[in-house]
Amino acid sequence: MSLPPDLLTTLEAALGPEFVLTDDVALEAHSVDGLRRGARPPDAVVRPGTAEDVRRVLMACSAARVPVVPRGAGTGYSGGAVPTRGGVVLAMDRFDRIVEIDEENLLAVVQPNVITGVLQAEVERRGLFYPPDPASLDRSALGGNVAECAGGPRAFKYGTTRHYVLGLEAVLPTGDIIRTGGRTVKNVVGYDLTQLLIGSEGTLAVVTEIVLRLLPKPPSVVTLRATFANVGEAADAVTRLVRERAVPAALELVDGVSLDAVAAHLEDRSLAPAGTGALLLIEVDGMDASVDEEATRVARACFDAGATDVQRAQSEEERQRLWRARRELSPALKALAPAKLNHDVVVPKGLIPRLFTLVADLSASHGLLIPCFGHAGDGNIHVNIMADPDQPGQMERARLAERHLLEGVVALGGSISGEHGIGFTKAQFLGLQLSPEVIALMRRIKRAFDPCDILNPGKIFPDAEV
Ligand SMILES: Cc1cc2nc3c(=O)[nH]c(=O)nc-3n(C[C@H](O)[C@H](O)[C@H](O)COP(=O)(O)OP(=O)(O)OC[C@H]3O[C@@H](n4cnc5c(N)ncnc54)[C@H](O)[C@@H]3O)c2cc1C
Structure with missing residues (x-):
């Protein structure tokens, strides 16, 4: 689509011309996500700086019936931030401030484009802990994490993004600015709109502020790498660990094909002994004494399942080396x-x-x-x-x-x-998991938030109609 002629003028007047981009470089850069797969480049990219700016953009695009695609750091893996019908990309990169870290109430208030790892480092300096750890944490933004309900290795023990969001400020496609939830862990007043917006993939509202729950940082962490001859034994070790009631902070599995790919990518054949068909990366955290006891139980369960070797990282450097093999898997597979x-x-x-x-x-x-x-x-x-x-x-x-x-x-x-998430790459499969009744209910929710279907259309649902 091309934009109605007066829309660009309205957007420039609302945000300032320097925050409305239409050059080819900007349009190209905002037409793909982490999969590097585009659908249709946008016609314009706007960079709001406040919730009020977001409101103005949504009102103008609503009036003109032009699609708006919210975008965080663009690392998504299902095309959520990729425009499918052109229109306007709402780049949230100016929302990059940690507003507050409240040590007394164990919470942080952040703007949505604070990078996940930046918040983690900032709270850890104060002895606090924000557990959700997508492998993209050095690039992905917290708003994108909320919109996708990102998770990572620590989800086994600590849960995913949804378990840490206490409240949101969000702008609806109709222009209303709402606050959901609050600053308390307990809060059961009315429908839980916070949880509805988490994982809604930018189709219901644009998140402009997030209140996050923090934990005290666990004082001790032990990282183990267990190797197995085949993936069946590694999977058996996982079952044994669960039966043993061990709750590692992370429990990651890498199969033999992936292991070979990452060894070639890093040019490092020492990641695992020769003949390894699968490995588990296991991290236990907590107080010193309990961590030692749990690490011993974990190692025993791995050997019982047939582990050929269990190695314990002896330094932070060694721990990072073990994790690097896991984090580099995505780029490593490209060579296959x-x-x-x-x-x-x-x-x-x-x-x-x-x-x-x-x-x-x-x-x-x-x-x-x-x-x-x-x-x-x-x-x-x-x-x-x-x-x-x-x-x-x-x-x-x-x-x-x-x-x-x-x-x-x-x-x-x-x-x-x-x-x-579903984005547009998996929309065709939605009906494999959800019944027609549930999909119809979801469409009605979408319509209640976004009656003109301007916010991230073509995502989640298998067709254009909402
Ligand atoms: C190498 C690599 C590893 C990854 N590993 C993991 C992993 O371990 N776990 C995991 O969960 N994901 C992982 N991902 C996927 C991705 O990083 C996550 O989905 C992440 O949450 C996306 O954040 P983002 O800021 O890049 O969002 P974007 O890609 O910019 O957007 C994602 C979705 O969020 C919406 N959105 C963004 N900001 C807002 C906002 N302010 N308001 C409303 N909607 C918004 C967009 O419209 C889109 O639908 C990985 C990606 C890469 C490239």
Whole structure:
């Protein structure tokens, strides 16, 4: 679409011309997300600085029926910040301030484009702790984390973003500026709109301020790396750990194909002993004495499941080295094939071995590499279907494997997305998991917030109509 002629003038008058961009470089930069996959470049990018600015943009675009796509740091993995119909990208990068850290009440008030890792470092300097830790934490923004309900390795023990949001300030597409929740952990007045907005992928409202719950920082952390001959034994170790009632802060699994890819990418063959078919990265945290006892129990459960080696990081440097192998997995997989159909499926923890059997069957029957890694502790595994579009029939086979994977996950009682959201890349699969009645109810909620369907249209729902 091209914008109505007077809309740009209205936006420039509202924000100042320097905050309304229409040059090709800006449009290109705001047309893709973490998957580097675009749909339709925007016609303009606006950079509001206040909630009032956001309100003005939404009112103007509502009147002109022009789509508005909120954007945080653009690291999303499902196309949520990618315009599908052109229109205006609402870049939130000027909202980058930590407004307050309230040590007495264990909370922080932040603007949405504070980078996750920046807040974490800031609170940790004060002996406090903000647990949600997506692997993208050095780049992703807290507003994007809220909109996607981001999670990470620590979700097993500490939960995801939704467990730390106490309140929000948000601007509705109609122009209303609302506050939901508050500054208290307990709050049961009316419907919980805070939780409704979390994970709504920028389709209901634009978040302009976030109140986050903090914890005291655990004084001690032990990191273990357990290696196994195959992924079945690693998955068995996860089941044994849960049965042992161990609650590690992180419990990450990397399969053999992913391990080879990351070793090649980092040019480091010492990440695991030769012959390793899977590894678990396990972190336990808490008081010194309890951490030691729990680490011993964890190591024993791993050996009982058949671990070939369990190594304990002896220094912060060694700990970071172990984690680097996990964090570099996404770029490492790029060398395996030009295209990656990336899924973050979830199954009940006890069914992880069944998920790996399903993936092995799909890999064999479709003749595709399918490396897997992820948050084994909460059953959330990143399944990456690799394909080369230049090889005849490979993309078709990958698409078929993708559908069979998602159908299999739903049949196991799982979920087609644990943290990346639906965006536009997975909208076609929504009906695999949700009933027509539930989808219809969600559409009615969308319409109540956004009667003109201007806010991030074409996301979550499988078609353009809302
Ligand atoms: C290497 C890599 C590793 C990753 N690892 C993880 C992981 O471990 N766990 C995980 O959960 N995710 C992970 N991700 C995905 C991504 O980082 C998260 O989804 C993150 O929360 C997105 O934040 P963002 O600021 O980049 O949001 P964006 O990509 O900019 O936007 C994401 C969605 O949020 C909406 N949005 C953004 N800001 C606002 C706002 N202020 N108000 C309303 N809506 C808004 C957008 O419209 C869009 O729908 C990873 C991505 C990469 C590239």
